[in-house]
Amino acid sequence: MGVELKGNRIEIACPKCDHRQMEPSMVISTLCRSCGLHMDIMDGQPVLRPTHATRIATPGKPPLQHASTGGDATAGEPGKASGPGFLRKFFHREQPKRSVDCYHCHRMFEVVSDAQSSQCPKCGGYISLKDFDIGNEWRRRIQTRGDITIQKGASIIGVDVQCHNLTVLGVLSTSVECSGTLRIRSNGKIIGNLKCRELRVERGVEVEFQGEVYADSAYIDGDVRAQITCTGTITLEKKAHLQGPARAGEMVVKAGAKHTGLLEVIAADPAE
Numbered sequence: 001m002g003v004e005l006k007g008n009r010i011e012i013a014c015p016k017c018d019h020r021q022m023e024p025s026m027v028i029s030t031l032c033r034s035c036g037l038h039m040d041i042m043d044g045q046p047v048l049r050p051t052h053a054t055r056i057a058t059p060g061k062p063p064l065q066h067a068s069t070g071g072d073a074t075a076g077e078p079g080k081a082s083g084p085g086f087l088r089k090f091f092h093r094e095q096p097k098r099s100v101d102c103y104h105c106h107r108m109f110e111v112v113s114d115a116q117s118s119q120c121p122k123c124g125g126y127i128s129l130k131d132f133d134i135g136n137e138w139r140r141r142i143q144t145r146g147d148i149t150i151q152k153g154a155s156i157i158g159v160d161v162q163c164h165n166l167t168v169l170g171v172l173s174t175s176v177e178c179s180g181t182l183r184i185r186s187n188g189k190i191i192g193n194l195k196c197r198e199l200r201v202e203r204g205v206e207v208e209f210q211g212e213v214y215a216d217s218a219y220i221d222g223d224v225r226a227q228i229t230c231t232g233t234i235t236l237e238k239k240a241h242l243q244g245p246a247r248a249g250e251m252v253v254k255a256g257a258k259h260t261g262l263l264e265v266i267a268a269d270p271a272e
Contacts, residue, residue, distance in 0.1 A: 009124060010044050021121050033121055036095050036112050100145050101179040102127060103162045132163075134170070145179060152186070166196075175211065182215075184222075199228075203237070218248075231266070 009022045012030065019034035029040050039046040095112040102109070104125035111118045111129065118127045131146040138156045142148065147165040150156055155171035165180040171188060178196035185202045193211040198219070201207060205222035213228040221237040228234065230248040236257035247264040 012039070012041065012046050014039070015046055015048060021119075022124050023119075031112070033109060033111060033118065036097075100127060100129070100164075103143060103145065103177075103179075147180075199230075201240075203239070229266075 008025050010025050010027075011020055012023050012027075013020050014032040014034060014037055016037045017032065017035040019032055021030075021033050023030055023041070025044075027041050029038065030046075031038055037048075039048065041047070095114070097110045098113045099108055100111050100118060101107075102120040102123065102125060104120060104127075105123040107120055107122040109118075109121050115129050117129055119125070120127055128144040129146045130144050132142060132144065132148045134148065134150045134154045134156060136154050138150075138154070139159055141159045141161070142156075143160075143162045145162075145164045147167075148161065148163045149167045150170040150172060152169045154169075155173065157171070157173045159174055161174055161176045163176075163178055163180075165183070166176060166178050167183045167185065168190075169186050171186075173189075173191045175192035176182065176194050176196070178194075180196070181198040181200060182194060182196040183200045183202065184190075184205055184207050187206045189208045189210055191210050193214075194209065195214045197216045199213065199215040199217070201218075201220045201222045201224050203221040205224075207222065207224055207226075209224070209226035209228075213226050215228070215230050215232075217232040218228060218230050218234045219237075220235065220240045220242055222239075223241045223243075225243045227244050228242075228246050228248075230246070232248070233250040233252060234242070234246060234248045235252045236242055236254060236259060238254045238256035240254075240257040242257075242259045243261055245262045245264070246259065247266050249266055251259065251263060251265075253259060
């Protein structure tokens, strides 16, 4: 899905938290990407959905009127508790959130954890958050900030992959960019360049990376042949063996582990 033209977009200000975000001009409802509030859009302005409450009227008195925003009509009365009631707190609990890295402009922003898609607040690009469970041979490009699992006997071959976390139990033969963890749990050769926040090679795994590997940190507990660049720490567990040139901010080699090849220690980026 392409990025919508700027002239066909409007700016929406959340009436709850005042977060501002860009939306398509034909939008009729949306969620605030900061607090998760559900808003209807009328004439280009956000409108809170009306909520209704019921109270038993006191004998001899007219029924209490409730505002459409769900305010408590007893607020401020002596002896009456103010603020939202138990049921409102229970049914309107704030949903947990997670951070998302836009694969168009790499802006970090937050979404509710069970969202299936979102829109980057900076560039307006569509972001898929769908998870993929690959159970056979896959030959179509994947672009998501959800998680991918390649099951045993399955494969991804010859197509670019962008995702959050990737777990490899089968065959991976392509270039990959992960905003989270790339976890290798199967033996074999991986063709293509890999970029991830964290690389984890599980215990006993024998793997050869035939492209270049870039990671913020790496944890190796198997037999690995690779050319790896790590801005943070490479950790070799006690039975690990890393073969090939390595560039890292730091390397931790536990008793029994070994590294065969050149090691270059790189300085941390002063801007970080």
